[in-house]
Amino acid sequence: MTVKAWLEMAIHDAERRGLPELKPLLEALAKATSSLRTAEWNADATGEFDSESRIPNPESRNA
Numbered sequence: 001m002t003v004k005a006w007l008e009m010a011i012h013d014a015e016r017r018g019l020p021e022l023k024p025l026l027e028a029l030a031k032a033t034s035s036l037r038t039a040e041w042n043a044d045a046t047g048e049f050d051s052e053s054r055i056p057n058p059e060s061r062n063a
Contacts (some may be wrong), residue, residue, distance in 0.1 A: 003034050 007030040014022040036042065 003030050003037070006030065 007026060010030075012022055012024045014020065014026065
């Protein structure tokens with residue numbers, strides 16, 4: 001699920017529940033999540049070793 005899709009569903013759910021004041025909080029959370037996901041220091045979650053990353057795949061030690 002993308003952050004955009006999550007945000008759309010979360011805002012719709014908040015409005016459906018009569019909580020429109022949550023919209024700015026949800027938007028801030030989505031922005032922070034996107035920033036964290038695209039951060040340069042963020043390790044690739046696929047488990048593959050990235051030559052630019054300093055975090056090796058722990059499973060590769062068992063091979």
